[in-house]
Amino acid sequence: MSLVVIGSIALDNIETPFGKVEKVVGGAAPFACLAASYFFNKVKVVGIIGGDFPKSELTLWKEHNIDIEGLQIAEDRKNFFWSGKYHNDMNNRDTLETGLNVLEDFDPIIPAAYQDCEYLLLANLTPTTQQTAIDRLKTRPKLIVLDTMNFWMDIALDDLLATLKSVDVLTINDAEARQLSGEFSLVKAASKILQMGPKYLIIKKGEHGALLFGEDKIFSAPALPLANVFDPTGAGDTFAGGFIGYLAKVGTVNFSNMKNAVIFGSALASFCVEKFGTEKLKNLTQKEIAARVEEFVQLSSFQI
């Protein structure tokens, strides 16, 4: 039984009001895999890297028990590259440059050893590639979580709508929920989106927390108020990885466990933004994670 993560693997140039870094590891899969690895020790990655991707990162993943058999290495090609600059409010960013490179013709090959997948995270990628990954698993996973973004709603909406029919959980942000549904009210948006296929919807609201919809229930998770958000890149991917990693660990998918999964995902995301790229996700301890989760409990509990 394993948790398979498929997603982009990038080299990022990032500029925030706090500094500037070049060619740090980014993309959806690294954040998601590292986050999931803190809860579950059978995380397996599917993705593609170019010859310029640092091999030291693969060593790190192995140390985190992340299986890289599904990682395609195109030694003679360049890695997927993204460059962006955050505004002073850290809520908005401009993409300066995108180089798809190896990602352009990425075919998600699933190794035979990955056919034991029970938990599948389709991290951000083209909807057709996400669909291909689903189709190549001989047994339907117990839980399929799909993360996507406005970009695919803009240029590949029909593909996205088709893939949504095959998944259990969709994670998007509030602006994307409004775009996908055409509804401003998030309650109405959720109601429409839950008729598109997913049984559960998570709306990520950044500094305002997250909403989980499903089973005719709503759960509102707080975000930890932070004095400094150093680099928001990958927070959503980290959330998704922590979310599905926690569910794989507990092994039972129900609303109660999903609420906790949202809290654990949020806790991991709150670490992620404290440093550039995946830096902060490399060496967390279970004690640090438990203390951070306790902060969420303290933050939101009341007794009436």
Next chain:
Amino acid sequence: MSLVVIGSIALDNIETPFGKVEKVVGGAAPFACLAASYFFNKVKVVGIIGGDFPKSELTLWKEHNIDIEGLQIAEDRKNFFWSGKYHNDMNNRDTLETGLNVLEDFDPIIPAAYQDCEYLLLANLTPTTQQTAIDRLKTRPKLIVLDTMNFWMDIALDDLLATLKSVDVLTINDAEARQLSGEFSLVKAASKILQMGPKYLIIKKGEHGALLFGEDKIFSAPALPLANVFDPTGAGDTFAGGFIGYLAKVGTVNFSNMKNAVIFGSALASFCVEKFGTEKLKNLTQKEIAARVEEFVQLSSFQI
């Protein structure tokens, strides 16, 4: 022992995507007094109305046990008037017309019978009028809550800063907290504002809930996700009234009770926005309020 509310009393013309109403009762005090009256039966109002203000509203307030001895009635003058139109997203509005009228030279006279004030809500008004009300109470109330808005930060910042030194709790929205502190991070904003005088700060975030800061703690309250927000006018005033009304009822001011007060205030505000003006606040039952508060409990509780 009483709860005194001082604030504007308006007649509003409101247009939202759901409809249009003319000369409905508005202003900070009516929303706050009605909300507080559901928790505490010694609410006393200080304010001014013109000859065109409907007397039926005074009958309603009396039915809610709201003492109107401190209400000045200028029969030969026109009431404070506000006219506004909400955008389709309901988060932004344009003020079309403001007629200060009786409010222009309002002098907050405190009746002798109001000197038993233990809980004082300084609802939205000029900071100097709020200060005058404090100065005219011979015994300092046990708890002073001040609500204000960006308008006073724009045109009377020094007066506001002076008045802040005398209060216990400040309630403002997130944009106002950023404006007042010059900090984008709400944690840093709160830290600066808590050095300006108030011991507690409540940052109202509309559809994203509210944050309570004080005693080196933070509490994050959710907002009830609503399918329809009919008219947001007065939601913040209702919140403040429910908040202080609940505290007056329990009688002990500490962080734990304040957390509950934020939930009860949020619950009342969630009713407020369901109809135009104060309409929905006129005939709530304790059973309805308890059921709404239970929705907040369900919405935000998790067991880790």
